[in-house]
Amino acid sequence: xxxxxxxxxxxxxxxxxxxxxxxxxxxxxxxxxxxxxxxxxxxxxxxxxxxxxxxxxxxxxxxxxxxxxxxxxxxxxxxxxxxxxxxxxxxxxxxxxxxxxxxxxxxxxxxxxxxxxxxxxxxxxxxxxxxxxxxxxxxxxxxxxxxxxxxxxxxxxxx
Amino acid sequence: xxxxxxxxxxxxxxxxxxxxxxxxxxxxxxxxxxxxxxxxxxxxxxxxxxxxxxxxxxxxxxxxxxxxxxxxxxxxxxxxxxxxxxxxxxxxxxxxxx
Numbered sequence: 470x471x472x473x474x475x476x477x478x479x480x481x482x483x484x485x486x487x488x489x490x491x492x493x494x495x496x497x498x499x500x501x502x503x504x505x506x507x508x509x510x511x512x513x514x515x516x517x518x519x520x521x522x523x524x525x526x527x528x529x530x531x532x533x534x535x536x537x538x539x540x541x542x543x544x545x546x547x548x549x550x551x552x553x554x555x556x557x558x559x560x561x562x563x564x565x566x567x568x569x570x571x572x573x574x575x576x577x578x579x580x581x582x583x584x585x586x587x588x589x590x591x592x593x594x595x596x597x598x599x600x601x602x603x604x605x606x607x608x609x610x611x612x613x614x615x616x617x618x619x620x621x622x623x624x625x626x627x628x
Numbered sequence: 629x630x631x632x633x634x635x636x637x638x639x640x641x642x643x644x645x646x647x648x649x650x651x652x653x654x655x656x657x658x659x660x661x662x663x664x665x666x667x668x669x670x671x672x673x674x675x676x677x678x679x680x681x682x683x684x685x686x687x688x689x690x691x692x693x694x695x696x697x698x699x700x701x702x703x704x705x706x707x708x709x710x711x712x713x714x715x716x717x718x719x720x721x722x723x724x725x726x
Contacts, residue, residue, distance in 0.1 A: 493706040494681065494688070502688050502699075529714045533663060533682065546676040553694040 482508040488522050496527035666716040674709035677702055 482490075482505060490509050494500040501509050513519040648656065667675060673695070680691040681702075692702040 489703060489707070492710060493703040495710070500681065525714065526710070529710060529717065532659075532717050533713075546672075546679060549676065549694055549696070553696075 480508055482512055484512075484516070484518065484522075487512045487516075487519065491522050491526045495530045496523045497530055662719075663717060666713050669716065670709050670712055674705050674712065677705035678709040678713070681706060 486505075487509055490501055490505060494502070498506055498510055513523070667678065670678065676695055677691060680686045680694060681688065686694070688699055688702055692699050695702065695705075697705070
């Protein structure tokens with residue numbers, strides 16, 4: 470059995486649907502919905518009545534095409550386009566926190582490392598200060614205080 | 629060396645212009661004005677649908693997304709919009725057919 474071509478495989482559309490397509494989108498197949506273009510073209514090729522349905526939309530298309538006019542600026546439409554863009558941006562933005570989270574994951578070990586290094590630095594610094602407190606200078610001061618207190622003389626007298 | 633001779637144009641020479649005549653240009657301008665008025669005269673949502681699908685060349689899905697409609701509703705707007713345009717531009721359509 471011969472394999473059917475892609476266009477033959479396309480689902481057949483009804484006459485009603487074909488009329489709806491040309492009345493909505495015009496006679497130019499390029500403007501027809503992508504998913505139905507092949508089926509509509511096949512319908513047009515196989516049905517003589519298709520030419521009748523296309524005649525009027527084609528006349529309107531020619532009228533509109535022959536006179537290039539700028540798209541009419543309309544505040545409502547502009548606002549709708551802006552709103553649609555914002556919706557798309559918001560939809561894209563939903564992925565943003567995940568990305569931030571991922572970035573945080575990447576940063577976290579480095580931040581931890583930095584915190585540990587700072588802590589270690591502080592700890593060593595305090596150790597150093599402590600060492601200074603019990604250093605030779607402070608020992609000398611203690612001996613002087615001890616000598617000035619007279620405790621040593623008292624001990625000598627007792628002995 | 630041969631000298632090149634200049635051949636002056638005839639006294640009443642007028643180059644033929646292949647472009648449209650002033651009356652044709654005027655008629656075209658009037659028709660364009662009619663189309664513009666017809667499109668601008670559509671109800672807001674029909675005008676938006678026609679503008680997006682026809683003049684901006686967006687696909688039906690893109691236009692439906694912008695207008696926050698489903699495809700069926702968009703097609704309904706387009707059909708009504710085009711019918712209204714056809715009614716308003718009947719004269720222009722007949723002229724172009726002829």
